[in-house]
Amino acid sequence: MCGITGWVSFERDLTEPGHRADAEAMTATMACRGPDAEGLHVERHAALGHRRLAVIDVEGGAQPMSVRTDDGEVVLLHSGEVYGFEDLRAELVRRGHRFRTRSDTEVVLHGYLEWGEAVAEHLDGMFASAIWDGRVERLVLVRDRLGIKPLYYAETPDGVLFGSESKALLANPLGDRTVDLDGMRAMLSLAVPPGASLWRGMREVLPGGLLVVDRDGLREHRYWTLETRPHTDDLPTTLETVRGLLEDVVAHQTVSDVPRCTLLSGGLDSSVLTALAAKALAARGEQVRSFAVDFVGEGDGLGATPDSPFATEVADHVGTRHERIVLDHLAMADPSVRRAVIASRDSPVTWGDIDSSMYLLFKAIGEHSTVALSGEGADELFGGYEWFTHPERRAHDSFPWMEVLVRRSQAQLSSRLSGELRAALDLPAFVDAQYASAVAEVGHLDGESEEERRYRVMSYLAVTRIERSLLERKDRLSMAVGLEVRVPFCDHRLVEYVYNVPWALKSYDGHEKSLLRGAAGDLLPASVRERRKLPYPANPDHDYTRALLQQGADLLAEGHPVLELVDDGWLRDVVRREPAETPLGVRAGVERVLGxxxxxxxYQPRLVLD
Structure with a gap:
């Protein structure tokens, strides 16, 4: 896992000292993503920077990696992991390629030499790659199918800037720090269109997308999209297929040359992954480590059963080396932690204490492991959210999670903005337009019932919209502390199969995520197998709330520039409250303003909000 960045300019000589220094500055912003090594390749029209988190072939996988051919040099930057790359390497060897390392990076490089841009279709994993083909002076940017790994770009007058995070592009003098109304809408709406970015002129390479840059300009196309296909398997075959896919995915994703672990909450998703990982590693004579988050003296603070006993029960049942990471309430309120979270995400829109605790959890895990498996993506894929089973929310004529957000509006930054800015943004109209666009992407089958069509739309929106924001959060917070988090439920083969399973089979026994329980529930204790879904734990401590209210009062006292954007009257009223009388939604609204x-x-952005 790594951070990549670069600059292609067809009218400049990037070997000049000033331009090289700019490329070095861009690369330096990726230091957290790659604490183990750095590399820079600079030639006349291309500067490519890399920061490395060594996971596969620690000694031999240094980057940028290149191959010199009779026609010129081809250079690769690679971030992420290609699973099952050993089989792909064997195929390339049969085709005459010779390898110097054991890394998946070199497999991607030789794959490009063999198949050109079509190499993307041969790759299975989470990755973002940049290939500079010096033979024809062409840059190829490739992103994995689900968009697990980020990849940003911005067109310049004579080329392009790109990077794993937007801060890399902003470090270049050509990077535009302007945020306009479209950027604010993308930031605030939770209805972000694919490819959109907060910063003006900056975009993301689409999930399953390729961007080609040469002297003729930029051309983007998709090599993969989520397609609707008939599902002809009966229930037993479907369960067997899902189980087989899960076992294969986890077996591949536990391959690593550095310590790996699982994130174990004691819920269904993480417990299934932990059980499968324990089984896969036991076959290799290894024991998996697992980690759970908890708070000092508390459960999850939401009136639900604490996670820890269930996580411990799973760990004992499948035989992991288990450890609880206990977080201090006030540490989560520390402004330095908030600053680290905002810096990692390049955005003010975070989930407050949830993001802070996740950041501290990843930081603690990083002291023991370099790779972690997470259950992210299971709810989107198997229908674990309440709107899948709630008739009113299922019928809601917008993104299904929007109705939930309206009920929790105190927590939304958009609800705390000044009236003038809210009017200029007109988020309801923006959300409606994005919803219509997203629904138009969904394919349907002939003869499909209206109810099944509705479930298919919700599944598509979950996988292609809300899941992207969760994957972005997981990537940024983990890579900020040099931890690689893998997400087996986002394997494209599993997604393609389960997405097309009719809802009647996904919910065949009336329980949430029936298909996942039926496919792998036998690996778990009965108490965990039947446990209902709970959200990620929130911080319940009043001292945490008190610290936030004081920090809000400090903003008011100093007359911080943020007060020009938010409803300062609301903030003045809130900070006078007693912590015990401040609802979680109101507290979260304060967190958003502080962020x-x-x-x-x-970031000192230039705001153009008219």
């Missing part, structure tokens, strides 16, 4: 203030301090 916006930190973002303004860190």
């Amino acid at each position: 916006l203030g930190v973002w303004l301090d860190l």
